[in-house]
Amino acid sequence: MLDLLIHNATLPDGRKNMSVAVQDGRIKEVSASLVTDAQQVIDAEGQLLSPPFVDAHFHMDATLSYGLPRVNQSGTLLEGIALWGELKPLLTQEALIERALAYCDWAVAKGLLAIRSHVDVCDPRLLAVEALLEVKRRVAPYIDLQLVAFPQDGVLRGPLGPEQHMNNLKRALDKGVDVVGGIPHFERTMADGALSVRLLCELAAERGLRVDMHCDESDDPLSRHVETLAFETQRLGLQGRVTGSHLTSMHSMDNYYVSKLIPLMAEAQLQVVANPLINITLQGRHDTYPKRRGMTRVPELMAAGVNVAFGHDCVMDPWYSLGSGDMLDVAHMGLHVAQMTSQSAMRQCFDAVTVNPARILGLQGYGLEVGCDASFVLLQARDPVEAIRLRANRLKVWKKGTLIAETAPIMPKLHLPGRPNAQA
Numbered sequence: 263m264l265d266l267l268i269h270n271a272t273l274p275d276g277r278k279n280m281s282v283a284v285q286d287g288r289i290k291e292v293s294a295s296l297v298t299d300a301q302q303v304i305d306a307e308g309q310l311l312s313p314p315f316v317d318a319h320f321h322m323d324a325t326l327s328y329g330l331p332r333v334n335q336s337g338t339l340l341e342g343i344a345l346w347g348e349l350k351p352l353l354t355q356e357a358l359i360e361r362a363l364a365y366c367d368w369a370v371a372k373g374l375l376a377i378r379s380h381v382d383v384c385d386p387r388l389l390a391v392e393a394l395l396e397v398k399r400r401v402a403p404y405i406d407l408q409l410v411a412f413p414q415d416g417v418l419r420g421p422l423g424p425e426q427h428m429n430n431l432k433r434a435l436d437k438g439v440d441v442v443g444g445i446p447h448f449e450r451t452m453a454d455g456a457l458s459v460r461l462l463c464e465l466a467a468e469r470g471l472r473v474d475m476h477c478d479e480s481d482d483p484l485s486r487h488v489e490t491l492a493f494e495t496q497r498l499g500l501q502g503r504v505t506g507s508h509l510t511s512m513h514s515m516d517n518y519y520v521s522k523l524i525p526l527m528a529e530a531q532l533q534v535v536a537n538p539l540i541n542i543t544l545q546g547r548h549d550t551y552p553k554r555r556g557m558t559r560v561p562e563l564m565a566a567g568v569n570v571a572f573g574h575d576c577v578m579d580p581w582y583s584l585g586s587g588d589m590l591d592v593a594h595m596g597l598h599v600a601q602m603t604s605q606s607a608m609r610q611c612f613d614a615v616t617v618n619p620a621r622i623l624g625l626q627g628y629g630l631e632v633g634c635d636a637s638f639v640l641l642q643a644r645d646p647v648e649a650i651r652l653r654a655n656r657l658k659v660w661k662k663g664t665l666i667a668e669t670a671p672i673m674p675k676l677h678l679p680g681r682p683n684a685q686a
């Protein structure tokens with residue numbers, strides 16, 4: 263007998279009245295109106311059953327620290343980095359773990375079951391690395407947490423010097439951090455930025471690791487480190503294993519240059535993460551009017567065949583005071599900023615918080631095909647567009663066939679004169 267049978271579900275690709283059969287934590291069958299016995303049978307009532315949400319770009323070492331030791335007055339990226347520098351000496355491992363676990367609880371409630379988090383490796387104690395490796399172990403039964411060794415102060419620019427910073431980064435990888443990070447636009451010069459990209463990509467190639475760099479998070483149209491990132495990806499044979507995060511300078515670049523750049527990115531199979539909630543607030547701060555939106559060129563990259571995800575990046579930290587771990591909130595903002603309003607573009611925005619980031623993380627067993635992990639989210643929505651419009655309620659969340667979160671349906675009761683049966 264099956265462990266679980268969910269019937270009458272709508273799937274993200276539009277198929278309706280679908281049944282999903284689960285045995286031993288995996289999907290055994292997906293078909294129209296399957297009739298069979300199961301220990302547990304769930305009627306989805308036509309609601310959307312999706313693979314879990316995936317966040318390809320987050321900072322779990324900084325999350326839920328808003329106001330510590332003060333708030334960001336200017337709202338800029340650079341004040342955020344300075345503020346994080348003030349907070350770092352005050353961090354304790356216990357507090358880091360406690361805040362990260364609290365965030366993971368929020369994530370599970372929102373059906374967010376895979377997260378790639380950058381972790382600052384500039385502290386020689388590697389306090390945040392140790393803390394997040396412990397969090398990774400503790401949440402492993404319900405969240406796939408992938409860590410990126412992120413030299414926040416610049417691997418060449420940081421105060422400890424290039425040798426020490428590179429050494430810290432390697433030690434973090436030795437301890438079990440999964441991915442090589444970087445921040446070329448924050449290095450002292452364009453030449454140093456390019457050199458950092460080369461050194462870090464070579465390190466990843468040597469170790470057989472993926473790369474995910476904060477790249478060109480700037481309004482400067484001449485910040486072109488993504489070009490170097492694509493070049494090094496090709497040179498080192500890292501195609502499909504390298505991600506450029508943010509890439510906001512592309513918003514401000516000359517269109518002729520971009521017409522050359524995007525095909526180079528596609529050729530290198532570079533993957534891209536845009537972080538709409540954060541970059542709509544951080545970018546354009548030096549502008550008067552008109553103010554640039556600052557998000558990278560999402561629809562154009564997608565049209566060129568580049569895999570693009572939307573990331574959350576920050577929740578209540580030195581860079582962003584809001585957020586709740588809701589990837590539909592992220593998709594909603596991305597859709598607006600990129601003006602992706604057609605039916606197909608809105609569905610692409612749903613993919614940008616589910617299947618696209620799953621590819622970036624290289625998740626195994628992700629999806630709704632037979633043989634995949636029986637991990638999914640039942641949303642109180644009839645399709646992906648309605649899910650984004652409503653930032654839909656997560657009715658049930660399963661991990662490998664086990665129910666790990668549920669929220670009662672939201673059904674407002676109205677008490678309106680002259681409309682006794684009105685419903686919202």
Ligand code: FE2
Nearest residue numbers: 319321476575
């Ligand atoms: Fe980031």
